[in-house]
Amino acid sequence: MNLEYKYIATTFSGLEEVLENELIELGAENTHILTRAVSFEGDRTIMYRTNMYCRTALQILVELNTGIVNSADDIYDLVMDVIWEKYFRPYDSFCVNAIVNQCPFIDNSLYAALKVKDAIVDQLRDTFGVRPSVDKENPNVMVNVHIYRDKFSLYLNTSGLPLFKRGYKVCAVSSPLNEVLAAGMIYLSGWPKNVPLYDPFCGSGTILIEGAMIAMNVAPGLYRDFFAFQKLKSYNRAVFNEIVEEAKSKIIYDAPPIIGSDISDKAVNYANANIKNAGFSDFIKVEQFAFGDCFPEISDGYIITNPPYGVRTDKENLTDLYKLIGDTFKHHFNGFSCWVISSDKDAVDSIGLHASSKRKLFNGPLECRFLGYRMY
């Protein structure tokens, strides 16, 4: 492969290793694990592929330049080092998103974005004789800037909206799981994708849908209407169409039992609407009942679930519920591998079982524990 580009795939804390595995499987070269990201090298097609297939990436970025900065002028110079006509046509619009942390001379991300914008405009006006316009809603080119202390990095965002916005969710309960986190949890659990999967607190059905996508080889990108790379000068429609067709041809129309339940009617309706929109009505079954009241007729499967957190349920009820979870796993799910994600440490302790695996993950800003219990 022609290693002409250096890329960064971003993710959530705790999912870096699963993301690296996904990238390697897709043909990424020279991968390195970073904080909430993995860097890799490859040609242009790997950028299309990673956007299409990666379940645990949030964004795929092309690295344009990096360096040490001690002043706003240093930022301007590092942006000027990039040959922008490689990425822009005359009249292409663009936007700059900046994140600045602990930088001694800039405490305002907007100011950093302005400096970057000025340098791009100055260079392109000299190159093309016309001034490119800024468009925050619908730009042709999306530029990302990260400044951490004195470390500056400049990227081209090839994804646009973060990749957890798959496009299949039409409605959600008040605390839905992020799709990237749900896919990461399924990979971390080691679910072998040919045994039953059950989520007894299924809410809007995120774990069930991500599970069906994994079992049936459905690429998450197939649901997306748009990736930012489709507006870039370098976009090769024919090559991307081939990748789309290849992804469609890999779908397997078969899955093990994938079952959800929830105490709430509304959640069951939401889950069913999302499942239908994702095309899995024939493969996922969801029923309404309280945890422990009924048991699906499955054996030797995986439970992967996201019970209510303390944020919305009072402490005492939560302790009782988590105790019930532990007792039910023990008495009704012998032979299962059971996985629970929760941000409530005390509640998790009330499960009362020995966890064979413990990891720290984040559901948005909430620090969570992801615990595995083998009921053999």
Ligand SMILES: C[S@@+](CC[C@H](N)C(=O)[O-])C[C@H]1O[C@@H](n2cnc3c(N)ncnc32)[C@H](O)[C@@H]1O
């Ligand atoms: C944190 S939400 C799950 C969100 C889900 N993972 C998603 O992506 O939408 C917890 C769910 O547990 C359900 N729930 C609360 N108590 C329950 C109980 N005793 N039995 C079954 N479901 C319950 C709630 O209705 C809610 O949908």
